[in-house]
Amino acid sequence: MMFFSRLKIPLFGLVIILFGATAGLAADCYTCHDPAAFQGQVVHEPIAVKNCLACHAPHVSRHEKLLLQREQELCFTCHEKLAAAIAGKKVLHAPLRDGRCSSCHKPHAAEQKYLLQRVGGELCFECHQESRKEYPASHAPFAEGQCSSCHAAHGGDDHRLLKDAGSGLCLDCHEDNSRLRGKHLDRELTTVDCLSCHNPHGGEKPSLLRVVSHAPFSEQNCQVCHAEAQGIDTCLQCHASALASFNYAHNHLGIQGEGNPCVSCHDPHVGDRSGLLPNNVGTACRDCHADTFARQEKSLHKHGNWETCTDCHQLHGSNDVVMLKQGHQVCNVCHDQHKAFIHPIGEDARDPRNQQPMD
Ligand code: HEC
Ligand code: HEC
Ligand code: HEC
Ligand code: HEC
Ligand code: HEC
Ligand code: HEC
Ligand code: HEC
Ligand code: HEC
Ligand code: HEC
Ligand code: HEC
Ligand code: HEC
Ligand code: HEC
Ligand code: HEC
Ligand code: HEC
Known part of the structure; x- marks a missing residue:
């Protein structure tokens, strides 16, 4: 006892x-x-x-x-x-x-x-293999394994576990002085979103800019957008032809009222992938579609790669419900075998309750 x-x-x-x-x-x-x-x-x-x-x-x-x-x-x-x-x-x-x-x-x-079980970044790379990258130019705190200078290892209020979602993350170490402002159109840096241009882990060049560059930005033609044109016209001066792709029953054109709807998804300067979008496309959608994300995060089972929204949605516009690419056919692109034995769907199988095609 x-x-x-x-x-x-x-x-x-x-x-x-x-x-x-x-x-x-x-x-x-x-x-x-x-x-x-x-x-x-x-x-x-x-x-x-x-x-x-x-x-x-x-x-x-x-x-x-x-x-x-x-x-x-x-x-x-x-x-x-x-x-x-x-x-x-x-x-x-x-x-x-x-x-x-x-x-x-x-x-x-x-x-x-x-x-700690392991030293510096090794602790994290144990589970985050995909983030273990050798960049031609690594950001010093990333290369030195000071992951906790930006990430809160236990939890935070930001989905990327950032200690600060704004410029405070960077201005803790980088001084907001006239020299640095000089590289940034002389703006006051405290309100600037540093992550829209810089990759916090590393890049191709010491400037750590994200790798896919918009032609007028890499040509240093800042004026073409920053001088006169405003709102959507900033983009339409060169991309007038893009308007046609919004001309559908469901579209993303009116989403920002007076502001420029194009930059709510595209970064006007640089991106991580084609289309001037972030690596994780979902990042561009999260703020406006918080409900959809909240539901996914509560789910036990998620569709693989679901944050690559462009796999299924056509985001300028579409006549199909919820802006799916080719309606329900979008699933067949990857699940080709399934279409041979599923319940009939589509135009020829109408839901008797509302006469809509089954999806
Ligand atoms: C007479 C030998 C002996 C003594 C004394 C002893 N243990 Fe153990 N213990 C073992 C053996 C044998 C195992 C199983 C093999 C192993 O894991 O090393 C074990 C396993 C364990 C485990 C792992 C259990 C598991 O499920 O894997 C814990 C925890 C543990 N002992 C704690 C203690 C604590 C605390 C004390 C002191 C209060 C203690 N032991 C004293 C022999 C001993
Ligand atoms: C019986 C009380 C007690 C329990 C249970 C306990 N700790 Fe601690 N822990 C302490 C004390 C006391 C310290 C030293 C004071 C401090 O640093 O907060 C400490 C320190 C630590 C530290 C800091 C070490 C450092 O280098 O500063 C870590 C990390 C830690 N504990 C993790 C854990 C984890 C993980 C568990 C559960 C597996 C745990 N503790 C359970 C009492 C406890
Ligand atoms: C602060 C809490 C804490 C204290 C104090 C503590 N242990 Fe443990 N111990 C743990 C935890 C948590 C694990 C399980 C670790 C894991 O699952 O990897 C563990 C695992 C073990 C194991 C199994 C090891 C293994 O690798 O499977 C042994 C044996 C053991 N403890 C013995 C002891 C002995 C002996 C003492 C006193 C000298 C002691 N523990 C004190 C928290 C504690
Ligand atoms: C034991 C495994 C494990 C370790 C160790 C670990 N993580 Fe994670 N981490 C995860 C898992 C699992 C997720 C959730 C991923 C998901 O939902 O896709 C995650 C999520 C994250 C996220 C959010 C972004 C995302 O991919 O969802 C960041 C940032 C992150 N971890 C950074 C770190 C850092 C920094 C360290 C080291 C201090 C670390 N992790 C250590 C397992 C781990
Ligand atoms: C200077 C700040 C900073 C440092 C240092 C840093 N990170 Fe990050 N990390 C970020 C930001 C910001 C993101 C969000 C993605 C983006 O903006 O490209 C991120 C994203 C991540 C993710 C999510 C997957 C991804 O790549 O989007 C993981 C995992 C991660 N970091 C792990 C680490 C590890 C491990 C270290 C240390 C070796 C580290 N980070 C150091 C700022 C940092
Ligand atoms: C993903 C890795 C990871 C997990 C999981 C984790 N920690 Fe930590 N923890 C760290 C790191 C890294 C630090 C170092 C502090 C820093 O760099 O911000 C730390 C620091 C601490 C400290 C000391 C400093 C402080 O914040 O008080 C304690 C205590 C602690 N952890 C306890 C825990 C306990 C208890 C759990 C489980 C509920 C836990 N940790 C889970 C990575 C982790
Ligand atoms: C923990 C401190 C720390 C944090 C936080 C931090 N940096 Fe750095 N950064 C450094 C150090 C150290 C260097 C390399 C030394 C230098 O050249 O100033 C560096 C270098 C850079 C460079 C390259 C400078 C050059 O001269 O080539 C850029 C760009 C940069 N950081 C941007 C950022 C951005 C954007 C953030 C926020 C996401 C950030 N940093 C957060 C410490 C930090
Ligand atoms: C509009 C895109 C953009 C934004 C937003 C941005 N930067 Fe930059 N940053 C640049 C460009 C372009 C350079 C210059 C690269 C060159 O001269 O090679 C640069 C250079 C830098 C440098 C290196 C300066 C040097 O000494 O050469 C640092 C450090 C830096 N930025 C930090 C930040 C911080 C901190 C923020 C947020 C407060 C931020 N940047 C926001 C585009 C941007
Ligand atoms: C294709 C159009 C376009 C080009 C080219 C362009 N910008 Fe921008 N920039 C914008 C838009 C749109 C915004 C967001 C609205 C605003 O704050 O004015 C912006 C914002 C900024 C910001 C503030 C970022 C923030 O998060 O608050 C900086 C700094 C900046 N641009 C610097 C530059 C520099 C330096 C160049 C040239 C190397 C440049 N821009 C070229 C369209 C452009
Ligand atoms: C001065 C002319 C000009 C302006 C203004 C301009 N762009 Fe571009 N844009 C280009 C050129 C040139 C390309 C590269 C050729 C191509 O792929 O069509 C391009 C490519 C793109 C791409 C595709 C990149 C890829 O990976 O295929 C997107 C998305 C884009 N621009 C969005 C915008 C947005 C949003 C705006 C407004 C903020 C804008 N552009 C303003 C000239 C411009
Ligand atoms: C709801 C998000 C969203 C909005 C708002 C948006 N786009 Fe796009 N855009 C995308 C996506 C997603 C792609 C496809 C990127 C990929 O997969 O490469 C794209 C592709 C493009 C391309 C590349 C050429 C093409 O059609 O494939 C251009 C140019 C472009 N958009 C311009 C614009 C312009 C101009 C606006 C504003 C009138 C705008 N976008 C508004 C999400 C958006
Ligand atoms: C600035 C806010 C904003 C951003 C950013 C945004 N959306 Fe939307 N989205 C909306 C609004 C508002 C609607 C409703 C439009 C309508 O029905 O006319 C909508 C509609 C949709 C729909 C159709 C939903 C339905 O019920 O018909 C889908 C799917 C969608 N968005 C996906 C995305 C994806 C994926 C992204 C990121 C690439 C994104 N959105 C970015 C505001 C936004
Ligand atoms: C595998 C295909 C697929 C991917 C990937 C995908 N969606 Fe969807 N999404 C759908 C389908 C199918 C529906 C219709 C679901 C329904 O009717 O319940 C839908 C519905 C929606 C809706 C309407 C409201 C809701 O929540 O049902 C929004 C908003 C939306 N998706 C946004 C997104 C965003 C943002 C992403 C990326 C982060 C994304 N989707 C990725 C297939 C996809
Ligand atoms: C871009 C390719 C792609 C598209 C488009 C796609 N899927 Fe998937 N789907 C996958 C992959 C890959 C997996 C396996 C994911 C995993 O194991 O995590 C999967 C898994 C599934 C599963 C789970 C099956 C299982 O065996 O676990 C279902 C159900 C599913 N998808 C339904 C759909 C539906 C419904 C659509 C259309 C709205 C769709 N998928 C569109 C690639 C796709």
């Missing part, structure tokens, strides 16, 4: 829950568990005070690795400040949301500060 008395004692500003007089217990555990596995540059405080039973039940537990509670709840019993800090965040980083603190932290001891 064991008797636990729960006492709370403040230690380094935290409340630690100790179970009984445990000071000698680690020694008992160490008779079989190699103490070397619990040493390192950084030793977790409860290990330093030899309190194995702060986290483990010695005999049996409902939780794996004989933990007293589910991992995240266990950590939060002592790390209340962190629990409070992330409670109100809109976006939690997936591994934390799933309760796996140990995917990034070692619970006992580590060679890295903050008990």
Whole structure:
């Protein structure tokens, strides 16, 4: 039989829950568990005070690795400040949301500060292989693995886990002075969206501009857009022919009232991919279609690559419902075999309730 008395004692500003007089217990555990596995540059405080039973039940537990509670709840019993800090965040980083603190932290001891599993960017690349890129010109903090200078590893209010969604992200390190303004039409930089032109990880050139450049921008013909023309005319002076592609029952032409509707999707200067769009096309749509994103984020199952909206939607305009490319036929482009054995759909299969083609 064991008797636990729960006492709370403040230690380094935290409340630690100790179970009984445990000071000698680690020694008992160490008779079989190699103490070397619990040493390192950084030793977790409860290990330093030899309190194995702060986290483990010695005999049996409902939780794996004989933990007293589910991992995240266990950590939060002592790390209340962190629990409070992330409670109100809109976006939690997936591994934390799933309760796996140990995917990034070692619970006992580590060679890295903050008990991290791996050093710098290696911690992140373990799961984000696709972001491990060698750029001809890497941005210094990216190359040096200072991912946390821009990203909030636990969670934040921005879907990219950015610590600041505006220019504050950059102006923390880059000074808003006349020299820098000189490169940017002398604008006050605090209100400028730096990410619309610069790739924060790296680029082809030291200027870190996104790789697909709009002809008049790369030709330094800033005046053609910044001098006189306003609103949609800024674009129509060279792209008048694009208007025809909006001339459909469902279209995106009137979306911005007096402003320029073209730049709500296209960046007038540079992009990551053809069409002067961001790598993740969904980024351009998120603000206006927040409901659609909220529904997707709640879903357990998502269509693969769903953020490449252009796979299915024709975004200037279309006569088909929800601006699908070729209506329901769009699915056949990739799911070719399916069309042979599905329920009849299309013009020849009308829904008797509303006479619409089945989709
Ligand atoms: C008499 C030897 C012995 C002692 C003493 C001992 N253990 Fe173990 N423990 C083992 C063995 C054997 C295993 C299973 C093999 C392994 O994982 O190393 C194990 C496994 C574990 C595991 C992993 C359980 C799992 O599900 O993978 C934990 C956690 C653990 N022990 C904690 C403790 C703690 C805390 C103490 C001290 C209160 C302790 N042990 C004392 C022998 C011992
Ligand atoms: C702060 C909480 C905490 C304390 C204190 C703690 N552990 Fe653990 N321990 C964990 C967690 C969390 C895991 C599971 C890690 C994982 O799943 O990767 C774990 C896993 C283990 C394992 C299994 C290792 C493995 O790789 O499967 C052993 C053995 C173990 N602990 C022994 C101990 C001993 C002995 C002590 C005291 C010296 C101790 N623990 C103190 C949180 C703690
Ligand atoms: C995706 C990786 C990742 C996950 C998952 C994660 N952390 Fe962290 N954590 C970090 C990094 C990186 C730091 C270093 C602080 C920084 O650079 O902002 C850190 C710092 C900390 C710190 C010390 C500084 C602070 O913010 O208080 C604590 C405590 C902490 N984490 C606890 C947790 C707990 C508890 C969980 C699970 C609920 C967790 N972490 C999940 C990456 C992670
Ligand atoms: C029994 C209380 C207790 C539990 C449970 C606990 N911690 Fe801690 N942890 C502490 C104390 C005390 C410190 C040292 C004070 C501080 O830095 O906040 C600390 C420090 C840390 C640090 C910072 C280390 C550094 O280098 O500054 C991290 C990261 C951390 N804990 C993660 C975790 C994770 C992950 C869990 C769950 C597996 C966990 N803690 C569970 C008490 C606890
Ligand atoms: C244990 C695996 C794991 C680790 C380690 C990890 N992440 Fe993540 N991260 C994920 C998952 C899973 C998602 C959600 C991806 C999704 O929904 O497509 C995610 C999402 C993100 C996002 C949001 C953008 C996106 O692709 O959805 C950013 C930014 C991010 N992680 C950065 C980091 C950084 C920086 C680190 C290192 C501090 C890190 N991650 C460590 C698993 C991990
Ligand atoms: C200077 C700020 C900054 C630094 C440093 C930084 N990131 Fe990012 N990261 C961003 C921004 C901003 C985005 C959003 C995508 C964009 O704007 O191109 C992003 C996007 C991401 C994504 C989402 C997928 C993608 O590429 O869009 C991941 C994953 C990621 N970063 C991981 C990392 C890792 C790992 C490191 C460290 C090696 C790191 N980031 C360093 C600013 C930064
Ligand atoms: C953690 C600090 C830090 C943050 C945050 C940061 N940078 Fe940097 N940046 C640097 C350092 C260091 C260099 C390389 C030294 C230098 O040339 O000034 C650099 C270089 C650059 C360069 C190339 C300069 C040149 O002379 O070739 C550009 C462009 C740039 N950063 C843009 C940005 C943008 C845009 C952001 C925000 C998304 C940002 N930086 C955020 C530290 C930072
Ligand atoms: C309209 C597109 C655009 C926007 C928005 C933008 N930049 Fe730039 N940035 C440029 C161009 C073009 C250059 C010059 C490249 C050259 O001279 O080779 C540049 C150069 C830079 C440099 C390097 C300056 C040097 O010393 O050579 C830094 C640092 C920088 N920008 C940071 C920022 C920051 C911070 C923001 C947001 C406050 C920002 N940029 C917004 C286009 C932009
Ligand atoms: C194809 C038209 C076009 C060209 C060419 C162009 N711009 Fe722009 N630029 C715009 C539009 C549209 C905006 C957004 C409306 C505004 O703020 O004036 C903008 C905004 C900006 C901003 C503010 C960005 C922000 O997020 O607030 C800067 C800085 C800028 N442009 C610099 C330049 C520079 C430098 C050049 C030439 C190298 C240039 N632009 C060429 C159309 C253009
Ligand atoms: C001075 C003439 C001029 C102006 C003004 C202009 N463009 Fe362009 N645009 C071009 C040229 C030249 C190309 C490259 C040739 C081509 O692909 O048609 C181009 C290409 C594009 C592309 C296609 C890029 C690709 O990858 O195929 C888009 C999208 C675009 N412009 C959007 C805009 C938008 C939005 C505006 C208004 C902010 C605008 N343009 C204003 C001349 C202009
Ligand atoms: C709702 C988002 C959205 C709006 C608003 C929008 N576009 Fe597009 N545009 C796209 C997409 C998506 C593509 C296809 C890009 C791709 O897949 O390469 C595209 C393609 C283009 C192209 C490349 C040539 C082509 O037709 O394939 C031009 C030029 C262009 N748009 C100009 C404009 C102009 C001018 C406006 C304003 C009158 C505008 N766009 C408004 C999303 C939009
Ligand atoms: C500036 C705001 C804005 C942006 C940015 C925007 N949309 Fe829209 N979108 C609208 C509005 C408003 C409508 C309704 C138009 C109508 O029905 O006449 C709409 C309609 C749609 C529809 C048809 C929905 C229906 O119920 O018929 C689809 C699909 C769509 N948008 C997808 C996208 C995609 C994908 C992007 C990004 C490439 C995007 N939108 C960017 C405002 C926006
Ligand atoms: C695999 C094909 C496919 C992809 C990829 C796709 N959609 Fe759709 N989308 C559809 C279909 C089919 C509907 C009609 C669904 C319905 O009627 O319930 C639709 C409906 C919509 C609607 C109407 C309102 C709603 O939520 O149902 C919007 C807005 C929309 N999509 C935006 C987007 C955006 C933004 C993206 C990219 C981030 C995207 N879609 C990617 C197929 C797709
Ligand atoms: C650009 C190609 C593409 C288009 C267009 C497309 N799909 Fe898909 N679809 C895929 C891929 C690839 C997968 C597998 C994704 C995965 O495994 O994550 C998939 C998976 C699915 C699945 C899950 C099937 C399974 O076996 O798990 C369904 C259901 C589906 N798609 C329906 C649709 C419908 C309905 C449409 C039309 C609105 C559509 N798809 C359009 C490429 C596409």
